[in-house]
Amino acid sequence: xxxxxxxxxxxxxxxxxxxxxxxxxxxxxxxxxxxxxxxxxxxxxxxxxxxxxxxxxxxxxxxxxxxxxxxxxxxxxxxxxxxxxxxxxxxxxxxxxxxxxxxxxxxxxxxxxxxxxxxxxxxxxxxxxxxxxxxxx
Numbered sequence: 001x002x003x004x005x006x007x008x009x010x011x012x013x014x015x016x017x018x019x020x021x022x023x024x025x026x027x028x029x030x031x032x033x034x035x036x037x038x039x040x041x042x043x044x045x046x047x048x049x050x051x052x053x054x055x056x057x058x059x060x061x062x063x064x065x066x067x068x069x070x071x072x073x074x075x076x077x078x079x080x081x082x083x084x085x086x087x088x089x090x091x092x093x094x095x096x097x098x099x100x101x102x103x104x105x106x107x108x109x110x111x112x113x114x115x116x117x118x119x120x121x122x123x124x125x126x127x128x129x130x131x132x133x134x135x136x137x
Contacts, residue, residue: 022055025131026124032098035059037124039132052077052086052132056118057097064093065114066107071097077116081133086116086125 027036040053057072064070070093079086091114092106107114118124 023131023135025128026118026121027057032057033059035121036098037118037121037128039128039135049078049080050132050136052079052128054088054116054128055099057099059097062119064105064107065091065109068093068105069095070104071095072099074099078111079116079129079132081129081136084126084129084133086129086132087112088114088116 022038022040024036024038027034029036029038034057036055036057038055040055054075054077055072056075058070061069061071064073065088072094073091074094075088075091077086077088088109089111090106090108092103094101095104116125116128
């Protein structure tokens with residue numbers, strides 16, 4: 001997926017009113033200081049892949065893909081349902097939990113180079129992929 005397509009997908013997500021609901025796949029939205037993973041399906045998909053917005057808030061400061069520290073991120077991921085895999089294409093990182101404050105850094109990744117993973121939360125990447133694929137059907 002090119003940067004242009006990923007940017008268009010993210011712009012579409014931000015302007016799509018039906019896609020405003022987040023599904024919490026890990027954690028409790030009432031505990032903003034705890035680990036939490038949420039997804040929101042994009043309005044665009046193609047063949048066996050779909051775009052998914054992912055929000056992750058961590059209980060402690062973490063190391064970001066490509067370096068730097070963060071507490072939460074709002075990202076665009078591509079999910080390959082046939083192969084049960086996912087990878088990030090864009091990530092916006094925040095210094096504060098629950099996506100508060102200004103974006104502290106952002107990154108764009110080539111497809112397949114930044115796998116969806118949640119260090120120290122075993123099995124949740126696979127669970128996120130399964131949840132996204134179920135919501136798609």
